[in-house]
Amino acid sequence: MTDDYQQKLAAEAELWGAESERVARELPPDWRYHRHLRHNVIMHAADIDDLLRQVRPGMHALELGCASGWLTLALAQQGAHAVGLDISDKSLAVARAYYDQVRASVAGTVEYRVADLNALDLPAAAYDLIAVKATLHHLVNLDHTIDQIYHALKPGGLLWASDSRGDEHLSSVLVAGALTFVLPTETSYADKFRALRKFGLRAPSRVKASIQADGLSPFEGAGREHDWLKLIEQRFTIERRVNMPAVTGYVTAQLKAPEAVALPFLKALRAVDRLLVRAGLLRNTGLVIYARKPL
Numbered sequence: 001m002t003d004d005y006q007q008k009l010a011a012e013a014e015l016w017g018a019e020s021e022r023v024a025r026e027l028p029p030d031w032r033y034h035r036h037l038r039h040n041v042i043m044h045a046a047d048i049d050d051l052l053r054q055v056r057p058g059m060h061a062l063e064l065g066c067a068s069g070w071l072t073l074a075l076a077q078q079g080a081h082a083v084g085l086d087i088s089d090k091s092l093a094v095a096r097a098y099y100d101q102v103r104a105s106v107a108g109t110v111e112y113r114v115a116d117l118n119a120l121d122l123p124a125a126a127y128d129l130i131a132v133k134a135t136l137h138h139l140v141n142l143d144h145t146i147d148q149i150y151h152a153l154k155p156g157g158l159l160w161a162s163d164s165r166g167d168e169h170l171s172s173v174l175v176a177g178a179l180t181f182v183l184p185t186e187t188s189y190a191d192k193f194r195a196l197r198k199f200g201l202r203a204p205s206r207v208k209a210s211i212q213a214d215g216l217s218p219f220e221g222a223g224r225e226h227d228w229l230k231l232i233e234q235r236f237t238i239e240r241r242v243n244m245p246a247v248t249g250y251v252t253a254q255l256k257a258p259e260a261v262a263l264p265f266l267k268a269l270r271a272v273d274r275l276l277v278r279a280g281l282l283r284n285t286g287l288v289i290y291a292r293k294p295l
């Protein structure tokens with residue numbers, strides 16, 4: 001890997017390390033707390049809880065891109081021997097510090113290790129379950145990573161992947177842009193009108209960049225050039241595919257309203273969003289995939 005890559009990777013590690021530290025100051029990195037956060041209630045709780053129901057005591061589980069470790073820990077709280085890998089030392093320090101506090105109450109075991117997911121060297125047939133959330137789209141060597149996942153899973157093992165796939169579609173960008181224009185957000189209405197006048201026809205591409213968090217990290221969207229689903233389909237049997245709503249995630253992150261108002265509104269939006277995705281009127285990029293390594 002080149003010097004440029006190593007520099008970007010160090011910046012990636014720094015960014016997510018700072019994020020893990022910031023979030024941990026507000027809430028312990030523990031799914032039992034995080035599942036009540038608005039974004040998780042609306043977007044992820046059902047899928048994460050479903051993943052956790054797949055865990056049997058004594059299973060060997062691996063999480064790729066574990067950050068502050070909340071999902072690796074949750075797998076262990078279900079009784080798994082869980083390993084979490086991430087490039088960020090700082091995130092892993094947050095994860096280890098919290099695990100040290102709660103380990104007596106954890107049914108399984110946890111180990112956190114630094115690793116570059118673009119250059120993995122995993123043991124063969126070692127894991128029953130591998131989980132990777134919101135991380136594949138940051139990877140530049142996805143073919144290798146998916147190969148390594150396949151190699152490291154036991155025959156019959158499960159890969160659970162949750163991520164966005166490809167670019168946001170214009171329909172979603174326009175609907176998400178319109179909703180966040182009309183609804184109260186951190187940006188004042190005066191600033192919204194000013195931005196609309198300033199950007200005019202370029203406004204949708206600004207909204208798209210905001211939805212995709214372009215520029216947030218050095219590798220944000222790097223993996224969008226590869227179709228991770230196609231790579232998984234080539235090797236695994238897809239057991240289940242959950243289509244995430246198309247615009248609800250972005251609106252959930254932007255909406256400024258008391259939870260008592262926001263939650264029922266966002267749940268209704270999610271239901272309508274899902275119907276529109278099913279009808280083909282909106283196109284989602286977020287997916288959760290359950291992929292089985294053949295026996």
Ligand SMILES: C[S@@+](CC[C@H](N)C(=O)[O-])C[C@H]1O[C@@H](n2cnc3c(N)ncnc32)[C@H](O)[C@@H]1O
Nearest residue numbers: 016065067086087088116117118133134135138
């Ligand atoms: C968007 S965060 C997702 C974190 C966590 N999975 C979650 O959903 O809360 C992406 C994570 O991937 C890690 N990451 C990005 N590129 C990586 C790489 N090449 N090797 C290892 N970890 C990487 C980052 O440090 C960060 O913790």
